[in-house]
Amino acid sequence: MSQQPEADAPTDLTIADLAPGMEAKVISLQAVQEVRRERLLAYGVAPGRTIQVLQRSPATILKVDQTELAIENDVASRITVTEPNRMKRAFHHGQRRRKRRFRRGLKFLQRRKRNKR
Amino acid sequence: MHNHHPSVELKTSSSIALIGHPNVGKSVIFHQLTGHYVTVANYPGTTVELTRGAATHFPDTAVIDTPGILTLPSRTDEEQVTAQVLFDEPLRVIIQVGDAKNLRRTLQLTLQLAEMGIPLALALNMMDEANHRGVSVDLNLLREHLEVPVIPTIATRGKGIAQLIEQIHKTQKPSFFIQYPDKIEHAISYVESHLPDSNISKRSLALLWLGRDPAAESWLKKHIVSNTYQELLNHRKLLHETGEDSPGTLIRLTRMEVVDRLVNLVLRQTDLGFRGTGVWLGHLAIQPIRGVVILAIVLYVLYWFVGIFGAGILVNLLETNLFGELINPLVTDGIYTIIPIPIVADFFVGEYGLWTMGMTYALALILPIVSTFFLAFGIMEDSGYLPRLAVLTNRVFRIMGLNGKAILPMVLGLGCVTMATLTTRIMENKRDRLLVIILLALAIPCSAQLGIVMGMLASVSLSATMIWLVVIVVVMLSVGWLAARVLPGERSPLLLELPPLRLPIMSNVLIKTLARLEWYLKEVIPLFLLGTAIMFVMQKTGLLDLLIQASEPLVSGWLGLPADASAAFLLGFLRRDFGATGLFLMEAQGLLSPVQVVVSMVTITLFIPCVASVFMIGKSRGWRTSLAITAIVFPLAFLVGGLLKYLLVAIGWGI
Numbered sequence: 001m002s003q004q005p006e007a008d009a010p011t012d013l014t015i016a017d018l019a020p021g022m023e024a025k026v027i028s029l030q031a032v033q034e035v036r037r038e039r040l041l042a043y044g045v046a047p048g049r050t051i052q053v054l055q056r057s058p059a060t061i062l063k064v065d066q067t068e069l070a071i072e073n074d075v076a077s078r079i080t081v082t083e084p085n086r087m088k089r090a091f092h093h094g095q096r097r098r099k100r101r102f103r104r105g106l107k108f109l110q111r112r113k114r115n116k117r
Numbered sequence: 118m119h120n121h122h123p124s125v126e127l128k129t130s131s132s133i134a135l136i137g138h139p140n141v142g143k144s145v146i147f148h149q150l151t152g153h154y155v156t157v158a159n160y161p162g163t164t165v166e167l168t169r170g171a172a173t174h175f176p177d178t179a180v181i182d183t184p185g186i187l188t189l190p191s192r193t194d195e196e197q198v199t200a201q202v203l204f205d206e207p208l209r210v211i212i213q214v215g216d217a218k219n220l221r222r223t224l225q226l227t228l229q230l231a232e233m234g235i236p237l238a239l240a241l242n243m244m245d246e247a248n249h250r251g252v253s254v255d256l257n258l259l260r261e262h263l264e265v266p267v268i269p270t271i272a273t274r275g276k277g278i279a280q281l282i283e284q285i286h287k288t289q290k291p292s293f294f295i296q297y298p299d300k301i302e303h304a305i306s307y308v309e310s311h312l313p314d315s316n317i318s319k320r321s322l323a324l325l326w327l328g329r330d331p332a333a334e335s336w337l338k339k340h341i342v343s344n345t346y347q348e349l350l351n352h353r354k355l356l357h358e359t360g361e362d363s364p365g366t367l368i369r370l371t372r373m374e375v376v377d378r379l380v381n382l383v384l385r386q387t388d389l390g391f392r393g394t395g396v397w398l399g400h401l402a403i404q405p406i407r408g409v410v411i412l413a414i415v416l417y418v419l420y421w422f423v424g425i426f427g428a429g430i431l432v433n434l435l436e437t438n439l440f441g442e443l444i445n446p447l448v449t450d451g452i453y454t455i456i457p458i459p460i461v462a463d464f465f466v467g468e469y470g471l472w473t474m475g476m477t478y479a480l481a482l483i484l485p486i487v488s489t490f491f492l493a494f495g496i497m498e499d500s501g502y503l504p505r506l507a508v509l510t511n512r513v514f515r516i517m518g519l520n521g522k523a524i525l526p527m528v529l530g531l532g533c534v535t536m537a538t539l540t541t542r543i544m545e546n547k548r549d550r551l552l553v554i555i556l557l558a559l560a561i562p563c564s565a566q567l568g569i570v571m572g573m574l575a576s577v578s579l580s581a582t583m584i585w586l587v588v589i590v591v592v593m594l595s596v597g598w599l600a601a602r603v604l605p606g607e608r609s610p611l612l613l614e615l616p617p618l619r620l621p622i623m624s625n626v627l628i629k630t631l632a633r634l635e636w637y638l639k640e641v642i643p644l645f646l647l648g649t650a651i652m653f654v655m656q657k658t659g660l661l662d663l664l665i666q667a668s669e670p671l672v673s674g675w676l677g678l679p680a681d682a683s684a685a686f687l688l689g690f691l692r693r694d695f696g697a698t699g700l701f702l703m704e705a706q707g708l709l710s711p712v713q714v715v716v717s718m719v720t721i722t723l724f725i726p727c728v729a730s731v732f733m734i735g736k737s738r739g740w741r742t743s744l745a746i747t748a749i750v751f752p753l754a755f756l757v758g759g760l761l762k763y764l765l766v767a768i769g770w771g772i
C-alpha cells in the first residue's frame with residue numbers, strides 16, 4: 001500500500017503528471033484562466049475535492065463525483081494536485097513515464113514561477 | 118436542430134420556469150408538463166432558446182423550457198438566455214431539474230435559486246442512474262434542511278411527475294439563508310440600498326451583480342439612473358481590487374462550504390466502481406486508436422444506411438418505380454386531358470413542371486434520404502456519442518483554432534445549417550462562434566444534399582467517396598486555419614462534460630424524426646416549387662438557354678461538366694440540395710462520368726449556403742459578415758472543383 005500523503009501538502013504535481021487510474025486531491029486552480037476556472041469549479045473540480053484521471057490522450061479525462069470531464073492537457077497542467085494515492089496501476093504501467101512527467105511538471109512549475117516574477 | 122414551437126405567443130399571467138444544469142432532463146419534463154415536444158438529446162446544450170407551452174395541469178400558466186446553465190452568474194450566451202428569464206418573467210414557481218447522481222453540483226444551484234425568493238421545487242431527476250451507481254440521497258433530511266420540496270423523478274419513464282405536479286401547488290418562498298463573509302455582506306447591503314424592486318430578491322440581485330452577471334447588468338442599466346449605475350460599478354471595481362479573491366469567488370466558496378456540509382449529511386455513496394457496458398464503451402470510444410476504429414465503423418454504418426439504403430435502394434424504389442412508372446405518367450396524362458393548353462400543362466407536368474420536377478424531387482428523392490438521415494442522426498444524438506466525437510476530433514479542430522466542442526454545431530449543421538447557427542451559442546466566445554459559422558457555411562452539406570452526394574458517389578465507387586471526403590476536409594482545414602489566423606482573439610481549449618452513453622429511447626427518436634421531417638418538408642416544398650417555377654419561366658422565355666451559354670466556359674470549360682449542369686447550379690442558388698438533386702438526375706440518365714460526378718459533387722458541396730442560412734447568419738452576425746462569407750465561398754467552390762478535375766484527369770482516375 002502506498003503511504004497516505006499528508007493532506008493538501010503543497011506539491012509541484014499537476015493533473016498532467018497523473019497517470020490513468022490515479023486519484024488525487026485538487027490543491028489549486030489559480031493558474032487556470034478565470035472563465036475556465038469558474039466552469040471547472042462548477043463541475044466540481046475544486047480545491048479539496050478528489051479527482052480521478054481516467055485517460056490522458058487524446059485529452060485528459062477526469063472523473064469528479066459521477067461526472068466525466070474532458071479537458072485539454074494545457075488546462076490539466078495548470079491544476080495542482082496532491083501526491084496521488086492510487087499507485088497500483090502506475091507501478092505496473094507508467095512508472096518511468098510518470099517520473100518523466102513528474103520532472104517535466106517540476107520544470108513547468110519552475111518556469112511559471114520565474115515568469116511570474 | 119429545429120425545435121417544434123408552439124407558434125402562438127402564450128398570454129398568461131404567470132409562468133413556471135424549468136431551470137437546471139445542461140443535459141439533466143429539463144426538456145423531457147417540459148414535454149410531460151405541457152404536451153409540447155421540444156428536442157431532447159443526450160448532450161449538453163441541446164436547448165439553446167426558450168420554449169413556452171401551456172401547462173396542462175395549471176390554468177393560465179405557461180411552462181418555460183430554458184437552456185441549461187452550468188454557472189450562474191451566467192457566462193455564455195445560452196446561460197444568459199436563462200438568466201434573463203429570472204428578470205423578465207412573472208415567475209410563479211421555479212422548478213429546478215437536478216441530476217441526482219451529481220448532488221453536489223445540483224445543490225450548488227439550488228442554494229442560489231432559493232435565495233431568489235421565488236417559490237422553488239427541486240426535481241431530482243435521473244434517479245435510475247444514481248441508483249445504478251450506488252448514490253443514495255436521504256431525501257427527508259434534504260427537504261428538512263433546504264425547506265424546499267424535493268421530488269425524486271425518472272423523467273424518461275414518467276416516474277415522479279405526478280408528485281412533482283402535486284408539489285408545485287404547495288411550493289412556498291424558500292427561507293434558506295446563507296451568511297457570507299463580512300466583506301460580502303457589507304457589499305450586499307451597500308448594493309441593495311441602490312436597487313429597485315425586481316422579480317427576484319434584492320439580495321440575490323446584489324449577489325448576481327457582484328458576480329458580474331451580464332443579464333443582471335443589463336437589467337440594472339435599464340432600471341436605475343446612470344449615476345447610480347456608475348456608483349455601483351465603481352464600488353464593485355474597488356471591491357475587486359482589494360483582497361486576493363474576487364467577490365464572485367468568495368461567494369462561490371461560501372456556497373461550496375454550505376453544500377459540502379449538506380452533502381456530507383444526506384449523501385451515501387456505496388460501490389464506487391460502477392462499470393456497465395455503457396461506461397466501458399464510452400471509454401473505448403475516446404481512446405486514441407480504438408476510438409478512431411469505432412468512429413470509422415459509425416461513419417460506415419451511417420454511409421450505408423443513408424447513402425446506400427436511403428439514397429440508393431429507397432430512392433430507386435420511389436423515384437423509378439413509384440413515381441417514374443406509376444404516378445407521374447398518370448398525373449401527366451390526367452393534366453394533359455384536363456388542361457388542353459400545352460404551356461399551362463407544361464407548367465405542372467413538363468420538364469420543369471411543378472409536379473414532375475418540384476414535387477417529385479421533394480417526395481421521391483429528398484424525403485427518403487432525409488428520413489433515413491434524421492433517424493440515424495437521432496439515434497446518434499441520444500446515445501451520447503457526439504460529445505465523445507468532440508474529444509476524438511479535438512486535435513483536428515485545434516488546427517482551425519477551435520476546440521472539439523465545435524463538432525456539435527457542425528454535426529447539427531448536417532441536419533440544418535440554420536438551426537446549427539443558433540447552436541453556436543454553446544461556443545465559449547464570439548471568435549469561436551464566428552469561426553464555426555464560416556465553416557458551417559462553407560463545408561457542411563445539409564442532410565438531403567449529403568444523402569444525395571453519398572448516394573451518387575456510392576454508385577461510382579468507394580474511392581470516389583473518399584476523394585470527395587478528403588477534398589472537403591482539406592478545404593475546410595485550410596480555410597479554418599487561415600480564418601483562425603486572421604480573426605483576432607485566442608483559442609479556448611477543450612472543456613466538456615461527457616454524459617454517460619445511454620440506450621436511445623425509440624419513441625423519442627421517432628417523435629424527433631417526425632418533427633424534423635415535418636419541419637423539413639414545410640421548408641423545402643415551397644422553395645422547391647418556387648425554384649421549379651423560376652426555371653419554368655426562364656426556360657420558356659429563353660433566359661435559361663442564355664444563362665447556360667453564358668456559364669458554359671465556367672461549367673463546361675473549367676469544370677468539364679456537360680452544359681446542362683448549369684441548370685443544376687442555378688437551382689443550387691436556392692438550396693444546395695436542390696442543385697444536387699438536379700445533378701443526381703443527370704447521373705441517373707447516364708450523363709455524367711465518374712470524374713464529372715466527383716467534381717460536381719465537390720463543387721455543389723462547397724457551393725453557397727442556402728438562402729435561409731444566409732438570412733440566419735445575417736441576423737445573428739450582421740449582413741456584412743453574411744455577404745462576405747457568400748462572396749468568398751462561391752468562387753472558392755468553383756476554384757476547388759476545377760483544380761480537382763485537372764488533378765483527377767492528370768492522374769487518370771476513374772477511366
Ligand SMILES: Nc1nc2c(ncn2[C@@H]2O[C@H](COP(=O)(O)OP(=O)(O)OP(=O)(O)O)[C@@H](O)[C@H]2O)c(=O)[nH]1
Pocket residue numbers: 137138139140141142143144145146156157158159160161162163164165183184185186242243244245246270271272273274499619622
Ligand atoms: N436514465 C435517464 N435518462 C434521462 C432521464 N431524464 C432525461 N434523460 C436523458 O437525458 C438526456 C438529456 O435530456 P434533455 O431533456 O434533453 O435534457 P435538458 O436538460 O433539456 O438538456 P439541455 O437542453 O442540453 O440543457 C436525454 O438523453 C434523456 O433521454 C432520467 O430520468 N433517466
Ligand SMILES: [Mg+2]
Pocket residue numbers: 143144145156157163164183184
Ligand atoms: Mg433541453
